[in-house]
Amino acid sequence: MSRAVDREIVRLAFPAFLALVAEPLFLLADAAVVGHLGTPELAGLGIAAVVLQTAVGLCVFLAYGTTAAVARHLGAGDLRGALAQGIDGLWLAVLIGTIATVLGVLLAEPLVATFGPGPEVAEHATTYLRIAVLGTTPLLIMLAATGVLRGLQDTRTPLVVAVAGNALNVVLNVVLVFGVGSWSGLGIAGSALGSVVAQLASAAALTxxxxxxxxxxxxxxxxxxxxxxxAGRAAVALVIRTVTLRAALLVTTYAVTLGDAGTDQEVELATHQLALTIWTFLAFALDAIAIAAQAITGRHLGAGDVAATRAVTDRMLQWGVVSGVVTGLALAAASPVLGPLFTDDPDVQSLLVPVLVVAALGQPVAGVVFVLDGVLIGAGDGPYLARAGVVVLLAHAPAVLLLPVVADGSLGGLVGVWAVFVTVFMGVRLLVLVRRARSDAWLVTGVRTLTP
Structure with a gap:
């Protein structure tokens, strides 16, 4: 049984792993290119990236909810119904994306101002955000279409599109930022424009x-x-869950601007941006097993097989622990050499090493958290995940915001903020998810019909 489960996990998770690793390369490529323009540009990208990741992250239900719904229909033998729900998800993505794009263009400057950056950093952040937000609708369409394919147990197609889209993004970033021949390029604006074009092409292919x-x-x-x-009503719980998780990340970034450990604010913001981007990269990598969990859990519950659901969950947890240990060791070993890949600033390079070591210590916990999150999403257990997200936020926000005040720089500034992020944010997530997984409340079988 375990060998068959392993084969199925690998069949779904390995392409998902490669695709998920490719997704954050949009921002990694931007960071690598923009970082060589200067520290103010990189700090500006950091603020704009947090806003964009929050906006898109709030709509992750377009992928997660669709995966679970489509997989349940597949398990019940209703392929036409599965695809009909998927089409509804695509239209919902277009609707939400259009609204978000208009708001993003109009509110770019005040959104950046909420982080309190200096004038130069604010200018770069606003420039990047106003252009990059035009890719919001394509990104949401990509989420919805990817969710449909994952629910159909197809993780290879999203992989192919992700690789091609990121290759296009890298080429466009280099050309549009630095120019070619006598043309000097567009600077940070070129990085945003290149990403938008690549996102449009990827969305068209998946659709x-x-x-x-x-x-x-x-x-x-x-x-x-x-x-x-x-579909919109059914997604409310996942939206709340995502809002609380994204709010925790926003609060963490805001805490960086409050601290003063003798390091220039631009250096801390730039370092935090790189660390958060690398953390996201690894999170997507670990999330590959969670993607497999969503698809497999939904299919087994749709078919009414509770025993198989339990067996697969136990096996995927083992995979999560091993994956977390491996990524943690890799991150700790690579921490001294990652900084120079993204920036020439020696202060940012130096500060990044201890921050990444702290992040590495949290990887085994992250491996378990992401798997359980995927299992419960696949089971359609959104209401519990929403409540759990509120608990996590209420625990993390006071801890990370009070740190700069009570520590007065004595706990390492940015390093201390990341220590709170790993211990409180990830630790409480682990507790609430393990508690739910041990119960039977989430093991609801059959196809869940969405009622208008």
Whole structure:
């Protein structure tokens, strides 16, 4: 049994791993290119990236909720229904993306100002954000289409699109930022523009695959208002869960601006941006098993097989622990050499090493947290995840915001902030998810019908 489970996990998780690693390369490529423009530009990218990641992260339900719903229909033998729900998800992505884009363009400057950066950093952040926000709708479409394919147990297609999209992004970033020949390029604006073009191309490719499948099964491609509204209502719990997690990350970034450990604020913000980007990179890598968990859990529960669901969950937890240990050791070993890849500033390079060591210590916990999160999302246990997210935020926010006040720089400044992030934020997440996984409340079988 365990060998069959392992094969299925590998079949789904390995392509998902490669695709998920490729996704944050959009920001890693931007950071690597922009970092060589200067520290103010990199700090500006850091602020804009947090805003963009929050906006897109709030809509991760387009992938997660769709994966679970489609997988349940697949397990119940209803492929046409699965694809019909997927099309509703695509239209919902277009609707939300359009609204978010308009708001992002109009509110770019005040959003950046909330982080309290200096004038030069604020200018770079606003420039990047106003252009990059145009890629919001394509990104949300990518999330929804990827969720459909994962629910259909297809993680290879998103991988191919992710690799091609990131290759295009790297080329466009280098050319548009630094220019070619006598053209000097667009600077940080070119990095944002290159990412938008790559995101448009990726969204078009994934949408074409889903549309072709829907046509083959006779599912309608027209917007179904009732279906879109039902999908939106069903996603509320996952939105709350995501809001609380993103709020915790925003609070952590804000805490960096409060501390004063004798290091220039631009250096701390730039270092935090690099550390958070690398953390996100590793989080997506560990999340590959969680993606497999969503697809497999949804399919088994859709088929009414509780025993198989339990067995797969136990096995994936073992995978999560091992993966977390491996990524933690790799990050700690690589911490001295990662800084020069992204910036020429020696102060940022020096500060990044201890921050990454702290982040490395949290990787084994992250491995378990991401797997359990994926299992419960696959089970459609959104209401509990929403409540758990509120508990995590209420525990983490006071701890990280009070640190700069009570420590007065004695606990290492940015290093201390990251220590709180790893111990409180990740530790409380671990506790609430393990508690739920040990119960039977989330083991609900059959296809959950969305009612308008």
């Amino acid at each position: 074409a695959v889903v549309v072709r499948g829907a046509r083959a099964q006779g599912a309608s491609l027209r917007p179904d208002i009732a279906g879109i509204r039902a």
